[in-house]
Amino acid sequence: xxxxxxxxxxxxxxxxxxxxxxxxxxxxxxxxxxxxxxxxxxxxxxxxxxxxxxxxxxxxxxxxxxxxxxxxxxxxxxxxxxxxxxxxxxxxxxxxxxxxxxxxxxxxxxxxxxxxxxxxxxxxxxxxxxxxxxxxxxxxxxxxxxxxxxxxxxxxxxxxxxxxxxxxxxxxxxxxxxxxxxxxxxxxxxxxxxxxxxxxxxxxxxxxxxxxxxxxxxxxxxxxxxxxxxxxxxxxxxxxxxxxxxxxxxxxxxxxxxxxxxxxxxxxxxxxxxxxxxxxxxxxxxxxxxxxxxxxxxxxxxxxxxxxxxxxxxxxxxxxxxxxxxxxxxxxxxxxxxxxxxxxxxxxxxxxxxxxxxxxxxxxxxxxxxxxxxxxxxxxxxxxxxxxxxxxxxxxxxxxxxxxxxxxxxxxxxxxxxxxxxxxxxxxxxxxxxxxxxxxxxxxxxxxxxxxxxxxxxxxxxxxxxxxxxxxxxxxxxxxxxxxxxxxxxxxxxxxxxxxxxxxxxxxxxxxxxxxxxxxxxxxxxxxxxxxxxxxxxxxxxxxxxxxxxxxxxxx
Amino acid sequence: xxxxxxxxxxxxxxxxxxxxxxxxxxxxxxxxxxxxxxxxxxxxxxxxxxxxxxxxxxxxxxxxxxxxxxxxxxxxxxxxxxxxxxxxxxxxxxxxxxxxxxxxxxxxxxxxxxxxxxxxxxxxxxxxxxxxxxxxxxxxxxxxxxxxxxxxxxxxxxxxxxxxxxxxxxxxxxxxxxxxxxxxxxxxxxxxxxxxxxxxxxxxxxxxxxxxxxxxxxxxxxxxxxxxxxxxxxxxxxxxxxxxxxxxxxxxxxxxxxxxxxxxxxxxxxxxxxxxxxxxxxxxxxxxxxxxxxxxxxxxxxxxxxxxxxxxxxxxxxxxxxxxxxxxxxxxxxxxxxxxxxxxxxxx
Numbered sequence: 015x016x017x018x019x020x021x022x023x024x025x026x027x028x029x030x031x032x033x034x035x036x037x038x039x040x041x042x043x044x045x046x047x048x049x050x051x052x053x054x055x056x057x058x059x060x061x062x063x064x065x066x067x068x069x070x071x072x073x074x075x076x077x078x079x080x081x082x083x084x085x086x087x088x089x090x091x092x093x094x095x096x097x098x099x100x101x102x103x104x105x106x107x108x109x110x111x112x113x114x115x116x117x118x119x120x121x122x123x124x125x126x127x128x129x130x131x132x133x134x135x136x137x138x139x140x141x142x143x144x145x146x147x148x149x150x151x152x153x154x155x156x157x158x159x160x161x162x163x164x165x166x167x168x169x170x171x172x173x174x175x176x177x178x179x180x181x182x183x184x185x186x187x188x189x190x191x192x193x194x195x196x197x198x199x200x201x202x203x204x205x206x207x208x209x210x211x212x213x214x215x216x217x218x219x220x221x222x223x224x225x226x227x228x229x230x231x232x233x234x235x236x237x238x239x240x241x242x243x244x245x246x247x248x249x250x251x252x253x254x255x256x257x258x259x260x261x262x263x264x265x266x267x268x269x270x271x272x273x274x275x276x277x278x279x280x281x282x283x284x285x286x287x288x289x290x291x292x293x294x295x296x297x298x299x300x301x302x303x304x305x306x307x308x309x310x311x312x313x314x315x316x317x318x319x320x321x322x323x324x325x326x327x328x329x330x331x332x333x334x335x336x337x338x339x340x341x342x343x344x345x346x347x348x349x350x351x352x353x354x355x356x357x358x359x360x361x362x363x364x365x366x367x368x369x370x371x372x373x374x375x376x377x378x379x380x381x382x383x384x385x386x387x388x389x390x391x392x393x394x395x396x397x398x399x400x401x402x403x404x405x406x407x408x409x410x411x412x413x414x415x416x417x418x419x420x421x422x423x424x425x426x427x428x429x430x431x432x433x434x435x436x437x438x439x440x441x442x443x444x445x446x447x448x449x450x451x452x453x454x455x456x457x458x459x460x461x462x463x464x465x466x467x468x469x470x471x472x473x474x475x476x477x478x479x480x481x482x483x484x485x486x487x488x489x490x491x492x493x494x495x496x497x498x499x500x501x502x503x504x505x506x507x508x509x510x511x512x513x514x515x516x517x518x519x520x521x522x523x524x525x526x527x528x529x530x531x532x533x534x535x536x537x538x539x540x541x542x543x544x545x546x547x548x549x550x551x552x553x554x555x556x557x558x559x560x561x562x563x564x565x566x567x568x569x570x
Numbered sequence: 571x572x573x574x575x576x577x578x579x580x581x582x583x584x585x586x587x588x589x590x591x592x593x594x595x596x597x598x599x600x601x602x603x604x605x606x607x608x609x610x611x612x613x614x615x616x617x618x619x620x621x622x623x624x625x626x627x628x629x630x631x632x633x634x635x636x637x638x639x640x641x642x643x644x645x646x647x648x649x650x651x652x653x654x655x656x657x658x659x660x661x662x663x664x665x666x667x668x669x670x671x672x673x674x675x676x677x678x679x680x681x682x683x684x685x686x687x688x689x690x691x692x693x694x695x696x697x698x699x700x701x702x703x704x705x706x707x708x709x710x711x712x713x714x715x716x717x718x719x720x721x722x723x724x725x726x727x728x729x730x731x732x733x734x735x736x737x738x739x740x741x742x743x744x745x746x747x748x749x750x751x752x753x754x755x756x757x758x759x760x761x762x763x764x765x766x767x768x769x770x771x772x773x774x775x776x777x778x779x780x781x782x783x784x785x786x787x788x789x790x791x792x793x794x795x796x797x798x799x800x801x802x803x804x805x806x807x808x809x810x811x812x813x814x815x816x817x818x819x820x821x822x823x824x825x826x827x828x829x830x831x832x833x834x835x836x837x838x839x840x841x842x843x844x845x846x847x848x849x850x851x852x853x854x855x856x857x858x859x860x861x862x863x864x865x866x867x868x869x870x871x872x873x874x875x876x877x878x879x880x881x882x883x884x885x886x887x888x889x890x891x892x893x894x895x896x897x898x899x900x901x902x903x904x905x906x907x908x909x910x911x912x913x914x915x916x917x918x
Binding site for chain 2: 095096099166167168170172174175178179262263264268269302303304305307308309311332333334335338341342345346349352353356357359360361363364366367368369370371372373381384385388389392393395396398399400401402404405407408409469470472473474476477478479480481482483489527557558559560
């Protein structure tokens, strides 16, 4: 699916042909394999990430369906227990490390960040390319390990099981360790780009909110990823050579593992959803033709979530044997994350107020996103309420909760971004009707998959169960049915987007009439992002006020 | 009312005092969040319609929230969240602080079963008998990897950690049989690690435990006048393992053959030890007991005389249990050479 020269720029109007002779768009500027594999253009790197991320999403999705089919009946259905344990481990690992974490930052962050900042590229273009290859190297090593021998620890690798299991822990953990470097490198690159490469006129508080979100995400990536890197090395070493970090028989502490693990993996949730929040801020503004209601509140709350997100990890461990007091402390800090998210939700809804809503496909995903974020966030608050977490912990309620907030919100944003920026990236449009149909299918399918899981969790079904007591079956069947609907929605998207990629109508420069900064240049953009002089940025992004009667108050 | 809500929310029967507290807060939280979410959702839907686009390039007003609006956005959720947290934390503290008169039951998770032991009574596997309306404290540990002890009907859950005891308590309110599940992934048969709690009316429980105890004592030909616990050997090993941990033996004595402050327990029994006065001694029950009570009497060569006496600190049966535990570390496959793994059961 790597775009080839056949996707010439159809977006260029005849009058602009002259320009394009000298400034071909980035898709056709160099068409050899080598020009793609060795490119330092952030847009091409973003596209290559898109290709791999989608491929891994497919792999993780197929394994998700296998899990759902297995859980159709209380006993064994299509696989044995060991295969099942490896299947959910692979599903979790691939989805989290290979899809969710890089999905928005590495694809759309890479593509849009320099465009939104009026920069010609990211600060370290070669490092950017390197991060792609580091990611691929880690992914291949991890997948090789998972398919040769397999890993049955779950994606959390809890010690002491992971330090004792005879399955192939080392290559998978080392693969994840390598992927971590990609994450760090990308984060550093975005931070430096944001600090140093903003075009004249773009002050911090005139940056698009997507940039704010990516910036906050990058800070988390740079600060938290080293911790899990070290942890993965420790587990590998303990597994291979019998060190005693986590083994109580050797003076170690299995709860220490959990602290180190969640110190990364809890902020990692925000690595996944903060970019999603950023995308949604762009989409809601563009499709309601309104300035963001409470721009600063949304920007600051991204930083707030990034900050508080570091101090909430212990809420994964209320029943792990940590002290009651510590449980309370982490519970209260968790509530703060909820408040920051609530600020965002209210301001998004506020953005629609007195807007001009155009209900296109990306906006349909915004609706789904709003629902998943509110519902997922609220169930998160419920889980942070310490006493309620006691029965819910490690049941399907938690599974449903994190799929809602982490997966639901992120997928909605990923698809919204894909549809919103599709014309920007490829200069072509897709079929709007199919877009809305598949959005409806996906939102419906997602709810049908995970709402039963909330209920089956209430009923007491623990997660990672290969077999389950009979009374859980009805809800499991409902969930599997929902999953097939969801999968069907993705198949439709794949079909009409592929069609659009090859035969779609030319979109023109700015089909949404959006006032996001990234639309100031051509679609698709030329190699160095801008033809002629750099665009100027007199207004804040998403400033839709009629210039004739504009009485622009100073930004709040 | 709560019966109906229970059915809608698919909650299992509430059969403990903690379950009642959890459910009450659950209804509060779920009810409020549903109303709030519906409010936000309906407001959004209304505005999608009310402010639909009429012209392709329509201009909009520049609207920004007042400080008061933003303050409202922050404070309303915060007040609710903190209220829920306050109630939840109160209940959490309550369930993690067992009342002083609670009866104790030891729970040990092991791949893939639950073992129960009463301080003065029987051992059991996968069936836990408890009296109704009497607080029961569970002291939970694991023998290998992490497990988590979960009784949905009681709404309680606590991880089982190797090398550490954790506790939680409950008071069952209705006689009956309730399912125990393991909720921490523990390997191949994780989902088969099931057990049940049998809640008996208090009087029936007293009869039951008395019978269990009598059965045990009758098995012993030389039942002593002392009817306090005289455990059978198999259980003594477990008890000794616990004691060796709680009494601090394992702080200096390893159980895996590695060098530490004192000689390793691994393979110690029946070993010929060279003493610091040059003589050799065969390690037997007597020598171990003597070393606990008077550590310096026959010091093994190469070790310092730093161990405190346990004279008076250990009851007779406890000393026996520790001896039995040390004897149990004498299996054929770990006796030779250095240990190749942890002292607890290797994971297959």
